[in-house]
Amino acid sequence: MRVPLLPRLKAHGIATILEGIKDLDTTAKNGIDILKEYSAIKSSAASGGTRADAVAVDITGELKKIAHRASSSSAGPQSAKALFDQEAAIYLGQLEELKTGEALRDDVWAFMTTVLAADIVEWRFPDNSRERLARFSGGVRNTFQRLWTRGSTLDRGEGHPERWELVKQLTEDAMVQIFERASIGGNPPLAKAVAEGWLRASTKFGRGSMETIMRSATKILRLKNQIIDLAYLPPNELEQIVSEAFDTAGTAQQAPITPEPPYI
């Protein structure tokens, strides 16, 4: 398969669209109409594959279906959003069309998010905070790009009985700790090992205490990775080092705070 060249949206295009986002009703128009409307700010690779605007339309179309299923489920609003994240990560992570350098480009995700599926972003991240732009622009916080990274990295592989357990079990906080740290998130064997470590530790220490434990464990592992090439290690040794980091962090979390001795 030749590389599907996906439509791209540069930073000025994102700003232009977000300014007029209230007028942008992406639910009422089909993807092709939207593509025509925004053709002036769309770009794509000059060569190296086949121009594939329709692929982006199809992907966002499927994401809308996943969002619709999640939002109409009986789960509460927060659970519905978590369900969307899981299902969308599993969908995006398996797409052949995204197993290319195109999926590493921020402007490709910016186009899908801002032009083709702004309505999902508005539903998934309704707050009007400083984060809003990051949910539309490409990058680790982009609404869909973050899910693609999770799905493609945390896949245990076809045939695994619990293939998507990591995607389904890790909390949003755990995902952020892994994928917003480029030294971990950009290193697939390490990212997956940390995710597996989180899962084991959550059974041992309880999910409730995992936020603090995860922060400490990732600090330990990032430091270790500076002096040891963790991705070089055979899987069993990497697993052991990751487990030790979580154990150290978990034990410190559970240790009773000793009052300072009185000053004599």
Next chain:
Amino acid sequence: MSRIALPFLVLPNEVVNFGGWMIGTPDEPLYPASDILENWDYEQDIQINVHLDIDFAAAATQLGIDPADLKLAAVLVAGTGVGNLPRRTDRLETEVIDASNTAVTLEAVIPGRTLSGQLQLSLRIVLESPIGSGSLLSPKQRGARLWQSQKYILIEDGGDSRFPIELTSFSESFKGRLEQYAPWLVEWNPTTLGADFSGNVRLYINSDIENITERFVKGDPLTLQAMVADVMTQIIEAAIEAEDEDELARFEEGSIGHQARAWMDMSFPGQGLESIRQTYTYSPGKFRALILATADFGEND
């Protein structure tokens, strides 16, 4: 190496003879890597070759480990994606270095389709064994980072400045329409001159016509000249409909309108908008011939 003070002995550059980064197209002669790899796109795989020659006795002394026990590993890693830290890194190749094998060559072909924006290459020497041996300051853990060289290469500059061109089957793309018999077709919309050029202009070559496909693939200069001139003519003809020079001047760099202006300057040097319009209206043959002549780009003798 890095700015981190490692808590164990490492290898100084003096004991590592590194031949530098060699890069190129697979099965073609490689050349020393520069900071930019031009004319790359997803269809071009990249071959990397590095050679290391270690002064092994000196390395063992530096690390405080018996040379008979010491095993090092040379690891070639490639990262890609824009940013200071790569979006994705992959280990390409590993070679063990020991007393009987002190010189290693690591070679790998990176599929072009997996790359994005830049290539961040890293060659590391890490400790393989012994574990927990040597002096107090010797490295003691497998994978301990002992030496590193990095090279960042921008790989997409060329891609962005390439002419947007694609080989495709017209009998599939334009099924049942007369266009399917054309050797090429320029797809673009003349009402959006402010649009990005690379995203909104595309020259499709008809892969059903064997003769034209062969000429295109081989880069036949006259064929390419005729194709590019067709694109230029269409776009210049739309651009001269502009109200005045100011309207043309307002098009941003990278837009179709900006490209039209650049082509007008090349084809009709020193002429203003009105003069070009006159040539178009009263000497259409000359108008097209001037553009055709410019589309040569020095390829024809």
